[in-house]
Amino acid sequence: xxxxxxxxxxxxxxxxxxxxxxxxxxxxxxxxxxxxxxxxxxxxxxxxxxxxxxxxxxxxxxxxxxxxxxxxxxxxxxxxxxxxxxxxxxxxxxxxxxxxxxxxxxxxxxxxxxxxxxxxxxxxxxxxxxxxxxxxxxxxxxxxxxxxxxxxxxxxxxxxxxxxxxxxxxxxxxxxxxxxxxxxxxx
Numbered sequence: 001x002x003x004x005x006x007x008x009x010x011x012x013x014x015x016x017x018x019x020x021x022x023x024x025x026x027x028x029x030x031x032x033x034x035x036x037x038x039x040x041x042x043x044x045x046x047x048x049x050x051x052x053x054x055x056x057x058x059x060x061x062x063x064x065x066x067x068x069x070x071x072x073x074x075x076x077x078x079x080x081x082x083x084x085x086x087x088x089x090x091x092x093x094x095x096x097x098x099x100x101x102x103x104x105x106x107x108x109x110x111x112x113x114x115x116x117x118x119x120x121x122x123x124x125x126x127x128x129x130x131x132x133x134x135x136x137x138x139x140x141x142x143x144x145x146x147x148x149x150x151x152x153x154x155x156x157x158x159x160x161x162x163x164x165x166x167x168x169x170x171x172x173x174x175x176x177x178x179x180x181x182x183x184x185x186x187x
Contacts, residue, residue, distance in 0.1 A: 006127050010120070013163050014127035021160030022046045024137040024151045026167045027061075027118045028089045028174070030144035031137035031151045033159075034061070036130055037071075043103045046133060049158045051140045057106030059091055059174075060113045061134035063126035068113045071131060073097050078179055086115035087122060089174040093185065104133070114174055120165045136173060144173065 006014070013023050020042045022035045033050060035042035037060055047054055062068035065083050073095040074082070082092050096104075096111035105111045114134065116122050125132050136144040137151045145151040148162045176186040 007123070009163055010123045010127050013124045013161060014129070016161045017042075017124070017128040017130075017132060022049060022158075023124075023161040023163060024145070024148070024155065024159050025121055025124055025163040026165035027116050027121050027134065028167065029172055030146055030167055031148070031162075032061070032121065032134045033137045033155075034124070034132040034134060036128070037104045037133050038101070038130065040101065040103050043101075043133060046135070047103075049155060050135060050138070052135065053106075054103055055107045057108050057110075057112065058104050059134040060100075060104065060111060060131040061121060061125055062113065062115050062131040063122045064115055067125060067131055068115070071097055071099050071111060072113060074179065082113075082179065086117075088115075088117040089172075090114060091174045091176045091186075093176060093178045094180075110178075112176060116174075118165075118167075120163065124163070 016023050017036050020039050024031050033046050035046050091112050091114040093110050093112050100111045138144045138154055146167045151162050
């Protein structure tokens with residue numbers, strides 16, 4: 001993204017994130033809610049909007065593995081294994097580095113991370129200069145939103161920005177795999 005002009009919607013989303021806002025953005029299968037994971041106020045606001053308890057933890061979505069590297073404690077071999085499935089709809093649960101705050105990892109010592117196959121989601125993380133939170137854009141227990149109109153209907157004016165885009169690359173949310181055990185926590 002650095003060699004070329006950043007598209008206006010991506011630049012706006014990145015500004016909102018860096019300013020402590022909460023956005024909704026398209027991913028492969030559903031719209032996600034996102035913010036700066038290092039901003040406690042933003043993350044707690046996102047959780048309040050979604051009506052999700054902090055103890056469950058959240059996913060970090062990076063533009064690439066390099067952007068996620070400071071947030072995780074994995075070997076180079078494990079990172080290479082993760083990269084075999086990225087970019088794409090695969091979330092890995094891995095040991096969290098000391099950089100990951102409790103409001104992101106919840107009650108866990110691990111953190112869920114992914115590099116989305118959706119070019120807009122990756123572009124937003126790249127432009128923001130940080131991984132972003134990625135959790136489905138819906139109230140907890142309600143169906144996930146697959147377009148901006150469904151996001152607006154469920155979450156309305158509680159968000160700072162809804163990025164327009166298509167969620168047409170996958171039928172289901174990302175698979176979640178525990179890196180240490182290989183267990184599929186969500187298929």
